Amino acid sequence: MIKISNLTHAYKQADHAIVALDDISLDIHEGEFIVFVGRNGSGKSTLAKHLNGLLTPTKGTVEVDGMGTHLEENLWKVRQRVGMIFQNPDNQIVATIVEEDVAFGPENLGIPQGEIRERVDDALKSVHMLEYARFEPHLLSGGQKQRVAIAGVLAMKPKYLILDEPTSMLDPRGKREVLETIRKLNSEQGVTVVLITHSMDEAIYADRVVAMDCGSIVLDAPPREFFDETKLLKEIGINLPPAALLSRELKKESYDLKKALSIEELAGTLCSLN
Amino acid sequence: MLIKLKNVNFTYMSNTPLAQRALENVSLSISAGEFVGLIGPTGSGKSTLVQHLNGLLEPLEGEVLIEGKKIGGEISPLLVRQKIGLVFQFPESQLFEETVFKDIAFGLRNLGYPDDEIEGRVRKALAMVGLDYFEFKDRSPFTLSGGEMRRVAIAGVLAMNPSCLVLDEPTSGLDSIGTREIISHLERLNREEGLTIILISHDMDEVAHLASRVIVMNEGKIEFDDSPRRVFSQKSDLLKIGLDIPQFTSLLFMLKEGGLDVPLALFELNEVKNAIVSALERRFS
Numbered sequence: 001m002i003k004i005s006n007l008t009h010a011y012k013q014a015d016h017a018i019v020a021l022d023d024i025s026l027d028i029h030e031g032e033f034i035v036f037v038g039r040n041g042s043g044k045s046t047l048a049k050h051l052n053g054l055l056t057p058t059k060g061t062v063e064v065d066g067m068g069t070h071l072e073e074n075l076w077k078v079r080q081r082v083g084m085i086f087q088n089p090d091n092q093i094v095a096t097i098v099e100e101d102v103a104f105g106p107e108n109l110g111i112p113q114g115e116i117r118e119r120v121d122d123a124l125k126s127v128h129m130l131e132y133a134r135f136e137p138h139l140l141s142g143g144q145k146q147r148v149a150i151a152g153v154l155a156m157k158p159k160y161l162i163l164d165e166p167t168s169m170l171d172p173r174g175k176r177e178v179l180e181t182i183r184k185l186n187s188e189q190g191v192t193v194v195l196i197t198h199s200m201d202e203a204i205y206a207d208r209v210v211a212m213d214c215g216s217i218v219l220d221a222p223p224r225e226f227f228d229e230t231k232l233l234k235e236i237g238i239n240l241p242p243a244a245l246l247s248r249e250l251k252k253e254s255y256d257l258k259k260a261l262s263i264e265e266l267a268g269t270l271c272s273l274n
Numbered sequence: 275m276l277i278k279l280k281n282v283n284f285t286y287m288s289n290t291p292l293a294q295r296a297l298e299n300v301s302l303s304i305s306a307g308e309f310v311g312l313i314g315p316t317g318s319g320k321s322t323l324v325q326h327l328n329g330l331l332e333p334l335e336g337e338v339l340i341e342g343k344k345i346g347g348e349i350s351p352l353l354v355r356q357k358i359g360l361v362f363q364f365p366e367s368q369l370f371e372e373t374v375f376k377d378i379a380f381g382l383r384n385l386g387y388p389d390d391e392i393e394g395r396v397r398k399a400l401a402m403v404g405l406d407y408f409e410f411k412d413r414s415p416f417t418l419s420g421g422e423m424r425r426v427a428i429a430g431v432l433a434m435n436p437s438c439l440v441l442d443e444p445t446s447g448l449d450s451i452g453t454r455e456i457i458s459h460l461e462r463l464n465r466e467e468g469l470t471i472i473l474i475s476h477d478m479d480e481v482a483h484l485a486s487r488v489i490v491m492n493e494g495k496i497e498f499d500d501s502p503r504r505v506f507s508q509k510s511d512l513l514k515i516g517l518d519i520p521q522f523t524s525l526l527f528m529l530k531e532g533g534l535d536v537p538l539a540l541f542e543l544n545e546v547k548n549a550i551v552s553a554l555e556r557r558f559s
Contacts, residue, residue, distance in 0.1 A: 039449035040420035087447065141516075142316040168447050169363075171315045171476045173516030198449050201521070237451040242479075242521040249547045255554070263525045271532030273554065 002028040002051055002082070002160060002192075006060035009046055009215075020046040022215040023060070028194060030159065033186045035203040036196045038212035039237045044196045047212070048164050051194065052082035064160070080109065083153030085163040089145035098140075098148050099124065099133040105156040116155075123151040126189065127181050143174020147181055154185070160192045161185065167199065179205075200227075200241040204261040211236060223261055275342065276438060276470055277304040277327060277358070282336035284322055296322040297333075298494040306437065309464045310472045311485030311502070315516035318491040320474050324440045327472070328358040341437075356385075359436035363443045365427035366420070374400075374418075375411040378430045399433035400426075402467070403459050421452025425459070432463075438470040439463070445480065453480075460484065482506055482520040482541040490517070503539035522546045529553070 007024045010017040021043045028034060028051075036044045049055040050062050053069035064081055067074040086092060095101035102120045111119065124130040127147040137145055146166055153161065163182065167175040183205055185191040195202065203209045209226040211219040213236040219229055227233070227244050240248070243266040247257050255273070260266035284297040296319050304310060314320050325331040326338050329351030340357060343349040362368070371377035378396045387395070397407045403425035410418075415426055424444065431439065444460070445453040461484060463469040475481050481488060481502065488505040490498040492515045498505045506512070506519045509527055513519075519527070520541050529536050529550070536553045540546045 039451055040447075165447065169443075171516060172478065172518035173315060175476075176518075198447070198453075237449060239450045243525070245543060246522070246525070246547060246550075249543060250550065253547070253551050255551075263521055264528065267525055267528035267532060270529055270550065270554070271534060 001030060001065065003063045004028075004047075004050070004060070005063075007047075007050060007057050007062060008059035009043075009050065009055060010058045020215055021050075024215075024217055025060075026210070026217060026220070028160070028192065030192055031186075031190050033183070033193045033205065033207045034195070035206035035209045036194065036212060037198070037200070037203055037209060037238055042212040042236075043215040044212050045164055048084070048162050048194065048196055051160070051162050052084055053078045054084070080156055081158055082160040082162060083156060083158035085146070085150055085153060085161070085166050087165045087168055089142060089149050089169075092149040092152070093137045093145060096136055097133075098129065098135050098137055101137060101148060102151045102155050105152055109156065119155045119157070120151075123154040124148075126154060126185060127151045128177075141174060142170045143177040146170060146174065146178050150178070150181060150185075154191075158191070160194065162194045162196075164196045165198065166195070167197070167202070175199075200239055201262070204241055211238060224259070227261065228259075275303050276306045276340070278302075278339040278342075279323075279326065279333075280337050280339070282326060282333040282338065284326065284331060284334050286322075288334060296494050297326070300336075300494075300496055302489065302496065302499060304438075304470065304472070306470050307464070307468050308470055309484060309486050310470075311481035311488045312472055312474045312491065313476070313478070313481055313488065313517060314491030314497075318515075319494040320491050321442060322494075323491065324360065324442065324472065324474065327438075327440060328360050329354045330360070356434045357436055358438045358440060359431035359434055361428055361431050361439065361441040361444060363446065365431075365444075366415075366423035369415040369423060369427055369430075372414060373412050374405075374415055374426050377415055377426060378433050381430060381434055395433045395435065396429075399429040402432050402463060403429045404455065405429070419452065421448050421455050424448065424452070424456065428456075428459075436469075438472065440472040440474075442474045443476065444473070445475070445477070457484065478506070478518050479520045479522075479541070482523070490515075502541070506541070507539045 004024055004026045007021055009021040010019050038044050053075045056070050062069045064078045067078055069078055093101050094104055099120050102123055103116050106116045106119050124133055127150050129147050167178050179202055182193055186193045204223050206223055209223050210217055227240055241261055243260045243263045247260045247266055251257055257269055260269055279300055279302050282297055282300045286294045286296055312320050329345045338345045340349055340354050345354050369377050375396055378399055379392050382392045400407050405425055415423055445456050460471060464471050485502055488502050506523050509519050522541055526536050526538050534553045536549050540549055
C-alpha cells in the first residue's frame with residue numbers, strides 16, 4: 001500500500017512559497033487502478049512525484065509498503081517498487097536498441113545477466129513489443145516508444161506504476177495501444193496503476209477516480225458515482241465523458257436510460273430499448 | 275489561391291543510406307478563409323508538410339506557391355514566414371522574455387517596426403486570444419496558467435499579422451478549460467477575422483467540430499481531402515491507418531449495426547441527440 005498522510009508540498013520561490021499540495025491524505029491499495037484528474041496546476045503531477053520520492057514532503061509523510069520517502073535510505077527500494085512514466089516517450093528512452101533500453105533499469109539494480117534477459121523478454125512481451133527487441137527506438141511510432149518506456153519500468157518489477165499523461169502526445173492508435181496495455185497490466189498481472197489524465201474516457205475504466213483542485217482532493221469515488229457529481233465537476237472544470245453527456249440529454253427527452261459511461265455501453269442500452 | 279502545393283516530394287537525408295521519404299507527390303490548394311483539419315498517424319508527414327508552407331523546408335521536387343508566388347524564387351522565405359504563421363507543439367516552451375509584452379513584441383522588434391506600431395500590434399494580438407492588454411502586458415509569462423501561456427505564444431505569431439495560422443496540436447496537454455479557451459478563439463479568428471487556419475490534431479472530435487475540410491495523410495501521401503462528414507464516414511479506412519472517428523460518430527455506427535436507423539457522420543451533441551430521438555420514435559411508432 002502507498003499511504004499518504006497529511007502531505008503538504010510547498011515550492012519555494014525567491015520571496016514566498018507556493019503551496020502545491022495542501023494536507024492530502026489518501027491510501028492506494030495493491031491491485032487498484034486509480035485515475036487522477038484535475039485542471040492544470042491542481043497538484044496532480046506534484047502528487048505523482050511524491051509517490052516514488054522524486055519530491056519529498058514539506059509536511060506529512062508518504063509511505064510505500066511502510067517505507068517513508070522522507071528517509072534517504074529508503075529511496076532506492078521505493079523507486080524499485082514505484083515506476084514512473086511521463087508524457088513524452090522521447091525523453092525516457094536512453095539506449096540505441098530497444099532491448100538495451102529495457103535492460104537499463106535491471107542492469108543498474110545489479111540483476112544477474114540470465115535473469116535480465118528473462119525480465120527484458122517478459123517486459124517486452126507484456127507490452128506486445130517483443131518483435132521489436134532489436135529495433136532502434138527512433139524507428140518506432142509514438143505509441144510504440146511509450147510502450148517501450150513502460151517495458152523499461154516493468155523490467156524493474158515494480159508493484160506500482162505511476163503514469164503522468166502517458167497518452168497526451170500520441171496519435172489515436174498510440175493512445176489505444178497504451179491504454180489497453182495499462183489496463184491489462186492491472187487486470188492480468190495485478191500491477192497497481194495510478195494514471196493521471198485529462199481524458200475522461202480514460203477515467204471510466206478506473207476502480208476509483210480522484211479529482212484534485214487547488215492542491216486538495218475534492219472528490220474520490222468509483223467512476224459511476226464520480227460522474228454523478230455534475231455540479232462539483234463543472235466548478236472544477238472537469239467534463240463528463242461524451243457518453244455520459246449524451247445519456248443525460250436523452251434522459252431529458254424522457255427516455256428511461258440507466259446512465260452510461262462508455263460509448264459501447266450507451267449503444268447497448270439504446271439498441272435494447274423497447 | 276493562398277497556398278498551392280504542386281507535386282511536392284521531400285526526402286530527409288536524401289542521397290545518404292539513411293534517406294527517408296516523407297512526402298510523396300503531394301498536391302493541394304488552400305483558399306483564404308478556410309479552416310482545414312490535418313490528421314494522420316505519427317510519421318505520416320503532417321509536420322513535414324506544414325514546414326513546407328512557410329519555407330522552413332524546401333521541396334526536393336515540385337513547388338510551393340504562396341498567393342501565386344513560388345517560395346524561394348518569387349517570394350522570400352522571410353516574407354512567407356510573416357504571411358504563414360507556424361505555432362509549434364508546446365509553443366509555451368519557447369516563451370523567454372521577462373514580460374508578456376516583450377515576448378510578443380520580439381519578432382516585430384527584429385523586423386525593425388517602430389515602437390508605436392509594435393504597441394498597437396501587441397494590443398491587437400492579445401485581444402485576438404482574449405487576454406486583457408493592461409492585465410497581462412507586464413506580467414512574467416512564467417506566472418501564467420498553461421492555457422494562458424499557450425495563448426501568449428499564439429499571440430506572438432498573430433502579432434506578425436499572418437494571413438494563415440498553422441497550429442500543431444495546440445490543445446495537447448491542456449485541461450478542459452484551457453482547451454475550450456483556445457478552441458473558441460480559433461473559431462472566432464476564422465469566422466470573424468477571416469483568418470485561414472490549418473490545425474494539426476490527434477483529437478478527432480476537435481477536428482470534426484472545428485474544421486470545414488479535413489485532409490488525411492498517411493505514409494507521406496494525401497489519403498483523403500474532403501468535408502468532415504465524408505471523411506469521418508470512412509470508419510474502416512481511418513482505423514486501418516491508425517486514426518479514429520469522433521466518439522459520437524462511433525456511437526452512431528454501433529447504433530446502425532444494432533438496427534437503429536440513424537445517419538452516421540454527425541458530431542455535435544444536439545444533432546446526435548436529435549437523430550437518436552427521431553430514430554427511436556420511428557422505431558416505436
